[in-house]
Amino acid sequence: MATDTRELTAVRTRGLTRGFGSRVVLDAVDLEIAAGEFVALLGRSGSGKSTLLRALAELDDGVAGSGELRVPAERAVVFQDARLLPWARVLDNVVLGLVGRGLDDAGARERGRAALAEVGLAGRERAWPNELSGGEQQRVALARSLVREPALLLADEPFGALDALTRVRMHGLLRELCDRHRPAVLLVTHDVEEAVTLADRVLVLDSGRIAVNRPITLDRPRRAADPDFVGHREFLLGAIGVEH
Amino acid sequence: MTETTHRSVVPTVERAQPPPLAPRPRRRRRLGPGPTSARALVVGPLLLLVAWTLGSATGLIEPQTLSAPWTVVTTSGELVADGRLQSNLLTSVQRAMIALVLGVVVGVVLALIAGLTRAGEAIIDGPVQIKRAVPTLALIPLAIIWFGIGEEMKIIVIALSVLVPIYINTHAALRGVDARYVELAESVRLSRAAFVRRVALPGALPGFFVGLRLAVTVSWTALVVVEQVNATSGIGYLMTQARTYGQTEIIVVGLVIYAVFGFVSDLAVRAIERRTLSWRRTLGS
Numbered sequence: 001m002a003t004d005t006r007e008l009t010a011v012r013t014r015g016l017t018r019g020f021g022s023r024v025v026l027d028a029v030d031l032e033i034a035a036g037e038f039v040a041l042l043g044r045s046g047s048g049k050s051t052l053l054r055a056l057a058e059l060d061d062g063v064a065g066s067g068e069l070r071v072p073a074e075r076a077v078v079f080q081d082a083r084l085l086p087w088a089r090v091l092d093n094v095v096l097g098l099v100g101r102g103l104d105d106a107g108a109r110e111r112g113r114a115a116l117a118e119v120g121l122a123g124r125e126r127a128w129p130n131e132l133s134g135g136e137q138q139r140v141a142l143a144r145s146l147v148r149e150p151a152l153l154l155a156d157e158p159f160g161a162l163d164a165l166t167r168v169r170m171h172g173l174l175r176e177l178c179d180r181h182r183p184a185v186l187l188v189t190h191d192v193e194e195a196v197t198l199a200d201r202v203l204v205l206d207s208g209r210i211a212v213n214r215p216i217t218l219d220r221p222r223r224a225a226d227p228d229f230v231g232h233r234e235f236l237l238g239a240i241g242v243e244h
Numbered sequence: 245m246t247e248t249t250h251r252s253v254v255p256t257v258e259r260a261q262p263p264p265l266a267p268r269p270r271r272r273r274r275l276g277p278g279p280t281s282a283r284a285l286v287v288g289p290l291l292l293l294v295a296w297t298l299g300s301a302t303g304l305i306e307p308q309t310l311s312a313p314w315t316v317v318t319t320s321g322e323l324v325a326d327g328r329l330q331s332n333l334l335t336s337v338q339r340a341m342i343a344l345v346l347g348v349v350v351g352v353v354l355a356l357i358a359g360l361t362r363a364g365e366a367i368i369d370g371p372v373q374i375k376r377a378v379p380t381l382a383l384i385p386l387a388i389i390w391f392g393i394g395e396e397m398k399i400i401v402i403a404l405s406v407l408v409p410i411y412i413n414t415h416a417a418l419r420g421v422d423a424r425y426v427e428l429a430e431s432v433r434l435s436r437a438a439f440v441r442r443v444a445l446p447g448a449l450p451g452f453f454v455g456l457r458l459a460v461t462v463s464w465t466a467l468v469v470v471e472q473v474n475a476t477s478g479i480g481y482l483m484t485q486a487r488t489y490g491q492t493e494i495i496v497v498g499l500v501i502y503a504v505f506g507f508v509s510d511l512a513v514r515a516i517e518r519r520t521l522s523w524r525r526t527l528g529s
Contacts, residue, residue, distance in 0.1 A: 079427075085428075087449070
């Protein structure tokens with residue numbers, strides 16, 4: 001159900017359950033994300049992270065489940081692959097589905113150009129997705145999300161396929177964009193450091209339940225060498241069951 | 245230039261070697277064949293033509309078996325002079341074009357309905373497969389009874405043949421559009437119409453072009469069948485008449501015309517394809 005985005009709570013689930021066949025993937029999840037809050041969701045593979053994200057994106061048509069789910073109507077999804085239409089130029093990808101939502105073609109393009117400039121890709125409007133590097137493609141995907149001015153941004157391991165250096169730069173960009181546009185964010189990741197660097201709060205999903213709910217109150221910019229940072233990291237690594 | 249400043253220090257022996265920053269010849273990708281040029285595509289047909297000419301000139305190919313190329317040229321000249329070639333050619337081209345456009349439009353619409361709706365698949369796919377199994381030649385007697393012996397019948401028969409490759413290839417490509425793009429379309433909440441226009445159709449375009457190349461050729465071959473069975477004009481009619489009077493050279497003129505038109509229209513479709521699908525990075529690009 002769509003709700004008014006001016007509410008203080010962007011996402012609210014109660015007893016959210018999803019399953020495939022006899023296997024329960026999400027087991028009565030209660031989750032709240034405040035408007036403008038950045039939440040990272042950690043968990044081992046198979047813990048139900050992506051299922052939860054897809055449930056919030058309402059992209060899980062046909063998946064059996066129950067429970068209460070309230071998400072804003074204006075939401076955007078960033079996938080692990082940039083998922084740009086290879087036959088559409090960069091700008092057309094950014095404004096995909098934007099025309100007709102209170103915007104004419106020229107208005108949509110203008111906003112699309114502005115969003116591309118924000119992610120540092122001004123001048124690449126006419127390029128084909130194939131001509132861009134992996135990091136650039138993911139920046140286009142970010143622009144495509146931003147241009148919708150979402151109240152909720154859902155990101156499913158968006159930097160998983162990028163090299164370490166590009167990932168660090170993308171962290172900075174994402175944080176900057178989120179500070180400016182203030183959407184509520186759910187970032188699914190398997191990278192503990194990424195979660196602690198970016199999020200206001202980190203959740204750990206284990207066997208379909210939220211096992212850890214840990215606010216991160218470190219000042220920004222956050223440095224991985226900071227003892228408090230290390231404390232969070234060690235705790236979370238333990239929570240997702242990494243032995244070291 | 246840097247080389248001049250270095251010359252004094254670099255020993256003579258090394259100067260004989262190529263400068264280290266000289267542009268190296270760009271290597272072709274090892275496994276891919278590289279891009280095809282229109283010029284390269286003409287090589288095969290030209291070789292055929294050379295073989296035919298040599299065969300006829302040396303007497304290896306007897307004129308009764310296959311007229312020599314120069315006979316074909318002079319015969320064409322005569323046919324043009326008395327106006328038969330142009331008028332028949334015009335009729336044939338018109339038939340082929342109208343039927344091609346009709347068949348392509350119907351084929352694409354059917355493929356879209358069958359590819360995007362469950363009911364469409366159930367209703368449309370079977371009959372098209374059945375049509376595919378029925379030879380055009382076998383359809384003609386019935387088509388004559390249904391539509392008469394006029395242009396209508398010819399165009400319908402050709403269009404029915406054209407829509408099959410268009411349908412099969414567009415439908416298959418549509419079904420092959422990556423589910424991830426469908427998910428993306430859902431996540432940005434595209435309308436049905438926008439989904440068809442932005443995702444389904446462009447995604448099916450590579451398949452459509454394969455279908456179009458087949459369809460263009462099919463429109464010519466179906467034309468021959470239709471015109472040879474029942475017509476009073478057209479290239480096929482010209483050839484049937486020539487057969488009656490034993491004029492091999494006119495038959496060969498007809499064959500050459502079919503060959504040239506088929507080949508040229510295929511080149512044209514390929515050129516359009518290359519332009520339209522310029523976003524693709526494939527083995528052939």
